[in-house]
Amino acid sequence: MPGGAARETARTPIRGAVFDVDGTLVLSNRSLSGYEVLPGAIEVLTTLKARQVPFALLTNGSAYPPAEQAAKLREVGLPVDDDRMITPSSIAADHMLRRGIRRTLVLGSIGVGQALRDAGIETVHTGEAGATEVGSVFVGWHPECGMKDIETACQAIWGGAELCVASDVPFFATKQGRTIGYSFAITAAIRRLTRAPMTLTGKPSLLALRFVARRLGVPVRALAVVGDDPIVEILMARRGGATALAVTTGTTRRGEWARQARLHRPHGILGELREVLGWVAGAEETAGAEARLRSMRAGVKAARSRTAVQSRPAAQRGVGRRSS
Numbered sequence: 284m285p286g287g288a289a290r291e292t293a294r295t296p297i298r299g300a301v302f303d304v305d306g307t308l309v310l311s312n313r314s315l316s317g318y319e320v321l322p323g324a325i326e327v328l329t330t331l332k333a334r335q336v337p338f339a340l341l342t343n344g345s346a347y348p349p350a351e352q353a354a355k356l357r358e359v360g361l362p363v364d365d366d367r368m369i370t371p372s373s374i375a376a377d378h379m380l381r382r383g384i385r386r387t388l389v390l391g392s393i394g395v396g397q398a399l400r401d402a403g404i405e406t407v408h409t410g411e412a413g414a415t416e417v418g419s420v421f422v423g424w425h426p427e428c429g430m431k432d433i434e435t436a437c438q439a440i441w442g443g444a445e446l447c448v449a450s451d452v453p454f455f456a457t458k459q460g461r462t463i464g465y466s467f468a469i470t471a472a473i474r475r476l477t478r479a480p481m482t483l484t485g486k487p488s489l490l491a492l493r494f495v496a497r498r499l500g501v502p503v504r505a506l507a508v509v510g511d512d513p514i515v516e517i518l519m520a521r522r523g524g525a526t527a528l529a530v531t532t533g534t535t536r537r538g539e540w541a542r543q544a545r546l547h548r549p550h551g552i553l554g555e556l557r558e559v560l561g562w563v564a565g566a567e568e569t570a571g572a573e574a575r576l577r578s579m580r581a582g583v584k585a586a587r588s589r590t591a592v593q594s595r596p597a598a599q600r601g602v603g604r605r606s607s
């Protein structure tokens with residue numbers, strides 16, 4: 284474990300959890316029409332709920348509005364409340380409102396823009412009047428994307444619009460294996476032409492992690508991020524100072540986790556998803572653990588100040604000073 288066991292055990296107690304969806308809790312098929320629940324997923328979420336540990340599901344999938352996605356997951360048995368289902372569109376809406384953007388061109392299927400419209404942002408699509416007169420372009424799940432869409436997006440960006448992207452991940456795990464991320468490919472085309480910088484609203488952006496932390500009312504440092512992808516969930520957790528926990532049911536196998544560079548390496552690898560319960564304390568346990576951590580830190584501080592006094596030069600401590 285990097286940094287040694289002592290450093291790892293001194294981490295802030297985990298008071299909340301963020302779960303990836305595809306490859307961590309479920310496997311969908313390529314067309315996103317059906318789900319297979321992964322072992323332990325229902326038990327883990329049900330237990331966290333019973334223990335009153337705040338948790339959210341954070342997906343890079345933008346095909347469905349959050350409430351619709353939550354309902355689909357409830358249908359297969361996962362206890363997910365609507366407001367605990369977070370998609371890159373939820374984060375994009377928050378980002379755009381903060382930036383004063385009220386109109387956006389959406390490159391995505393109809394569900395992609397729903398969270399934006401719910402937040403009062405006007406959405407337009409390619410071919411509609413004024414499609415290039417927008418404050419931002421938002422790229423999400425868009426299997427039907429064509430050259431007209433790319434061209435309209437570029438025109439909007441050349442006119443000053445900000446490029447916002449739901450997911451910049453090349454692949455995600457499905458029942459049929461590795462599947463390409465459409466928004467990755469679309470964004471690559473747009474940026475090749477415009478060289479525009481992009482604002483990523485999905486994982487591994489800190490925008491996403493901080494949004495979830497605010498929604499759960501838990502500081503980022505006290506969050507565990509659970510996921511299957513080193514360059515998505517693990518990188519986001521490492522960047523933000525959260526605890527990164529890896530599963531082996533998605534894109535990355537156990538042997539592959541061991542070979543990751545430091546920023547892509549998890550703090551823990553879960554042999555089974557239910558092991559996450561050992562990392563995340565219940566509400567009462569958390570209070571006890573925090574008190575222990577506070578007293579441990581106070582002890583370290585006191586020991587340090589004693590060491591500092593002893594290591595000061597003798598003259599400063601008054602040792603051996605003669606009275607005149």
Ligand SMILES: [Mg+2]
Nearest residue numbers: 303305306511
């Ligand atoms: Mg995943």
